Amino acid sequence: EEQFVESGGGLVQPGGSLRLSCAASGFSFSTYGMTWVRQAPGKGLEWVSSITSLGVGTTYANSVKGRFTISRDNAKNTLYLQMSSLKPEDTAVYYCAKGWGSGAGANARGQGTQVTVSS
Numbered sequence: 001e002e003q004f005v006e007s008g009g010g011l012v013q014p015g016g017s018l019r020l021s022c023a024a025s026g027f028s029f030s031t032y033g034m035t036w037v038r039q040a041p042g043k044g045l046e047w048v049s050s051i052t053s054l055g056v057g058t059t060y061a062n063s064v065k066g067r068f069t070i071s072r073d074n075a076k077n078t079l080y081l082q083m084s085s086l087k088p089e090d091t092a093v094y095y096c097a098k099g100w101g102s103g104a105g106a107n108a109r110g111q112g113t114q115v116t117v118s119s
Contacts, residue, residue, distance in 0.1 A: 002026040002109060004096050009113030016086050020113055022079040022096030030054070030074035033100030036081050037108055038092035038115075047102035048094070049081065059101075064090075086117045 008020040020036070036048040049060045049070040058070050069082040079096050094115055095108035 004110035006113040035104035037105040
């Protein structure tokens, strides 16, 4: 069974930083692209970023480009999202998902991790 455990969220002031982690299991992690998506209160899923299976290629939503960095450690079956210069509009529950691109959000299965950006 595929499992995704997101962690690292919390309350942070505008301009602050957080690093999210996603521990994946139940599939061959190193052979799949991976994706972060988020869901703000009262809104639908928003694609944030994707990374290729070997971590060579990455892509970002315009709203986070230059502020967020996606990475992965295939030896640890773990996906990361380093977030900096956080804004109140980044407040959301963040999920990881197997696959590449905005469509991968449909694969989100974990409980997510809450990120709240507020002063």
